[in-house]
Amino acid sequence: MPDGNDASGPWPDKPQDKKPDAQAKPVRMRGGGFAPMPRRWVGFAVFAVLIGLAEWGTRAGWISPLTLPKPSDVLATFGELYDSGLLFKHLAPSLSRLAVGAVLGVSAGIGIGILIGLFSYIRAGLVPLVAAIFPIPKIALLPLFVIWFGIDEASKYALIAFGTFTPTVVATYGAVDNVDRTLIRMGQSFDLSWFSIVRKIVLPGAMPGILSGLRVSLAIAIILLVAAEMLGAEYGIGAYILQAGSLYDLERLFAGVVILSLLGVIVSTAISAIERHLLGWRT
């Protein structure tokens, strides 16, 4: 009951119809924010608006066809690619290169990252090495890989593996450093074996950091896919894009780029799903 006339209250009676006290005003709200919530549709809306703008611009003529292909034409090219069966001919080798390269690089990266996180000598020896390797544009090493591993698949795997390795190492040893030491002391105080402590305390504790590192490494893997297919690849999304690019065939170029973007979105969604599944314990 909104009563202003409760005479039994500690404050003097104040009728409702009186105009509000000039000195009384609601407290200014200063809290909130800094807590992102899931808002699924916003992502789609941003894509839709951008594509819609491009379509409108290219149709209306204020974007010249030389600047940007018409999104509907790109879609048509994509349709042709699909109908001719070429899509899977390009996609299959690319996906297998991506999978093999990324699995090699990520697993080596997690392994070495954990060793760096756990052993002083390995850390002292390898951290500078990793820092030296990290900034090298891996694309520049492609000729070297071709000499080492041949022009076939192996050099492509090596390039992608090498590119995903360094960011994974850095993310992993950072994550291991951040594992709560009191949990490790607890494990020791219950006489858990070294191996149990690593497997049951260090690894799960480092998982959040490892997974967010994985987001970066897998995006890099997709970038390097195109570079890997620059040399000696007949089929592959990268090869397809490079062919289209050398012919200035913008529709095909964009169709290829869209496939890479979709790949990126799929990978990121998959990691989010893994995070939801594995990291449900986080507060």
Added chain:
Amino acid sequence: MQIKLDSISHSYGDFEVMRDITLEIPNGKIVCIVGPSGCGKSTLLRFIGGLEQPSQGQVLQVGEPPEGCLNPLTYIFQDFALLPWRTVDGNVSLVLEDHGIKGKAAKAIIDDVLARTNLTDFAKALPKQLSGGMKQRVAIARAMAVNPAVLLMDEPLSALDSQTRELLMDDLVGLWERTPFTAVYVTHNLHEAVRLGHSIVVLSRRPGQIRDIVEIDKPLSDRQFGDADLDLHQKHLWNLMREEARAADAELINA
């Protein structure tokens, strides 16, 4: 099994933390260690449990741990130290797995310790779903699961509010009444010390030395919140500690 501390001294570099501590932890008794903050209580407890080594003196184990004891010296930590990614029963099973106890045998132990700490209904809960008091009960259940000869508790109730603290003290007394255990209980809270300690060791400020040992004969189960004689003990302890605490406090500011 008893624990003997034989003239333990320790320094971190030039930083002397404790000096010549000799103490016996008798079987089946709870020994409380109180002292101003920074006097080396946690460090001493790490020595007793073998997590760290003193620069001088040694910690001795007299006699063998009883049959069926999986981890003779078992800690209960102030911040619970539960694995957040494991459920309550998973946290208890963690300490059994390395002893090869799995399946039915593990389940029997887990069910028993969860029942003893009134956690049966929470077996499948994750730590993030539990209150602080519940989390510490899980840690106590986990410690009980390995059947310890000596429990080492480092301010186990300090992270809890005072009502929960009273409840958990009652729980600890109940557990001790059922099967008396040996314990070293570190606290800065004198009220906890007089409720739970058979003897209370008062340490001086850093470098920690034993100032006094106060024995309380009254059985644990007869001690109640607000007992006049316990209050007298508490006052006596505070008188012993007041100057030390003041000096320790001033020292921290200067440092």
